[in-house]
Every structure is written in structure tokens, then in C-alpha cells.
Amino acid sequence: MLLGLKASSDWGQIKDRLQYHPDVFEIFTDVPDFTPQGIQHLRQAIEYVQDQGxxxxxxxxxxxxxxxxxxxxVPEQQFPELYEFVMTTAHQLIDLAIATDSQCLIHGSYDGEHGFKxxxxxxxxxxxxxxxxxxRLDQLKNLGGNHVMFENSISPVFAYGDPQVENEIIRHQFRLVADVSHIFFSLHGDNERLVASLRHxxxxxxxxxxxxxLGQTHDSLPIGTGKIDWSSVIPLLNPSATTIYEINxxxxxxxxxxxxxHQYLSTLGY
Structure with missing residues (x-):
């Protein structure tokens, strides 16, 4: 298994992760990263991580x-400021990913809360x-090419787990991110359907x-402390894909x- 770690653009978090020499580094951006100074800092952070190999x-x-x-x-007319933020940050991150030969991750949707209804x-x-x-995903795909990926949600707008929905997603040829816990939660803790989705x-x-x-809430638990059957999941991962541990x-x-x-998966032989 690759060691994939996640951090914000905060230097303290970045340096904490880098001491473990990860293979994959995911930077979770926030609103301050998109001021002119924030974008400059974000690019410096990317280059700093790249300088570590x-x-x-x-x-x-x-x-x-x-x-x-x-x-x-987000509807543009009802939420103009939010619409502007979502679209502008998506374009800025795609541009930055292309410029730095990185990947940009966009959520297809979230969890049905915080204004979703x-x-x-x-x-x-x-x-x-x-x-x-x-x-909108098609537009971003055309803009970002091989530098943009789309993550599954818990809300039904862009969730994995339904084979018919997955067929439509495949038809669009989106480059996908799979949050394993999102699939598991969307399927109410059904390991068999989780495995079927990952295989499909x-x-x-x-x-x-x-x-x-645990399959009941968006709990983001360390691996081995929930109910996901990792011995069935890991063999189904695309070996060409990257991975990170997105743990609270x-x-x-x-x-x-x-x-x-990461250590838990090592004990399983991965």
C-alpha cells in the first residue's frame, strides 16, 4: 500500500506529514487559500512538497x-456568491494542478446538508x-483533462452504489475518486454492495x-475501527490509482x- 497523507496548506501540518516520507500528499484547501496571497502560498506549498521528491x-x-x-x-440565481466561489475555486485549482503537474479533486456533491435541500x-x-x-462535471473534465478528478458523495446527486447510476457515470468517462466510507455509508453499511461498487x-x-x-454516520474512523471489510476491499482497488488516509x-x-x-493494513499483509 502507498502511504498517502492529508494536510491543509498550513506549514505545521505539511512538515508533520513530510517527516514520514509519504508517497501521496493531498492538500485540503480552504477559503483563505484563494486570496492572491493564499494562492501564492498554496503554490509554494505544492513546490515545497515536490522538492521532497x-x-x-x-x-x-x-x-x-x-x-x-x-x-x-448550486443554483446561480438563488446563490450567486456561493456559485461564484464554487466555480472560481474549481477553475483556479485546475489551473494550478496543470501548472504544477498535480491533480485537482472536485466533489460531485456532499452529504445532503448545509443548504443542500x-x-x-x-x-x-x-x-x-x-x-x-x-x-458541470463534463465542463470541468474538458477544462482539466488528466489533471481533474471527481469524488463521490453521500447525497444521491453523485453517489456510488447504484449500478445504473454508476453506468451513467462511466458513460461520461469521468476520472473518479472513491471515498470508501462514503460508499459504505450510502449503502447503509452493506459490505457486499460496497465491494460490487468498487469492482464495477x-x-x-x-x-x-x-x-x-460504522455505516450510520459520516464518522471518518481509523481503518480497523469500523465495519468495513478491508480484506475484501483492498484487493479490488485499482493498482494504478493513488490512495490517502482521510481520517479525523x-x-x-x-x-x-x-x-x-496504514499500519493496520500492513498487519493484513497489504
Missing amino acids: ITNIVLHQPMNFKGYHSELI AMLSAYGNLTNAQATCYH LKNNIYHYHLVDS LKNQLDCQEQLAS
């Missing part, structure tokens, strides 16, 4: 903006919202978020929970 770098679009999730389906209601039904999501989408997945869950940390300046997850 790490070539697999993923830039994660901000999750939140002023109390809302950065939903890709109001956004969904603007479309009348889920089918219309999904059509808008796919259309395997050739389209370029990056994984490895994180455990007690201390953002100490990634011990991520390291413990």
Missing part, C-alpha cells in the same frame, strides 16, 4: 463557504439536479480515500491516526 499531489477543493457546502449543483428544491427533482451536476468502477477510479465507518485527527499537527490506519 513527492510527485503524487492532490489538491482538494474547499468543502465549505460561509456555512454552505461547496455543492456543484434548498439547492435541490430549485431543480424540482433529483433527476434535474443530477443532469446539472453531470453537465475500478477501471475509472484514479484516487481513493481510505477511511473506516485529534490534533491536526499530528497525523498519528493516518499512520495507524
